[in-house]
Amino acid sequence: MTAAGPPVEVLTRRLLETPGEFLAPTTVVPALVADLLALHGAVSLDQAAGALLRPLESPEARNWLGCVAVSSWLLADPTLVAPGSGERAWVFLTGDDLRELASLVPAPALVSEPDRREELARRALAALELVPAGETEAEAADRLTTLDSSERARVVAATREAEVRAEAVREAMHAKAAAEAAAKASRE
Numbered sequence: 001m002t003a004a005g006p007p008v009e010v011l012t013r014r015l016l017e018t019p020g021e022f023l024a025p026t027t028v029v030p031a032l033v034a035d036l037l038a039l040h041g042a043v044s045l046d047q048a049a050g051a052l053l054r055p056l057e058s059p060e061a062r063n064w065l066g067c068v069a070v071s072s073w074l075l076a077d078p079t080l081v082a083p084g085s086g087e088r089a090w091v092f093l094t095g096d097d098l099r100e101l102a103s104l105v106p107a108p109a110l111v112s113e114p115d116r117r118e119e120l121a122r123r124a125l126a127a128l129e130l131v132p133a134g135e136t137e138a139e140a141a142d143r144l145t146t147l148d149s150s151e152r153a154r155v156v157a158a159t160r161e162a163e164v165r166a167e168a169v170r171e172a173m174h175a176k177a178a179a180e181a182a183a184k185a186s187r188e
Contacts, residue, residue, distance in 0.1 A: 002137055005130030006079035011121035014077050015070070018111045022069045029053045029065045032072040033093060039076055042086020052094055066107025068093050074124055085128055092127035119147040 021027060030050040038044060045053075056062060074080075075089050092098060101123065109116045122144040125132055131140045 002129045002131045005125045005128070005132055006077070007133040008118060008121050008125070010079055011074060011077060011124070012114070012117040015074055015111055015117040015120060018070055018073050022073050023066055023108055023111065025062070027065075027069050029069050029072075032069055033090075036072045036076055036089060036093075037086045039081050040086035040089050041083040042090065049090075060103065063107050064099055064102035067098055067102040067105075067110060070107055070110045071098060071120065071124060074120060075128075080124070080128060080130075082128075088128050092124060095127075097123060097127065115147055119144070122147065 022032070030045060030053040033053055034045045034050070053065065053068065056065070071093055075092070101120070105116055110120045111117065122132070122140065125140070126144065131137050135143070
């Protein structure tokens, strides 16, 4: 069962006000996450958990860490802090949902682009099992699906595949028509 959360606008405003340090390459992400988990009443990070958040060399991994940093800022909003929510916050920060988003969206876009701010806010609310104030679960799920970068990427890929198949069919039809025309001309 989900509980009522804050309005999405409160969270998108917080994202808009994200301090630039959260996107800096020198940001110590394990420290941010440890502070966030303590704020949510969870135990501190152990070495193995902290190692998951160490700076990595690939651009994709650095972008994911940037997304974790921005998400940590968001999840520290007083309207989201609740005792016992640390595990859900940890799962959101290190889970597949945020990793997939990071593979599609640059971390700075989570702050600068309105749709990406709203998408991150809604994903965070869903991860904490909260529904935005003034919305039903169905409305919240529908709006998240509308904004979902992963879903958009899947739709774009499916559209490209359909275009490739359509082009192959057109070429086959054109080749068949040319062969039939050639056959007809040779009979005459």
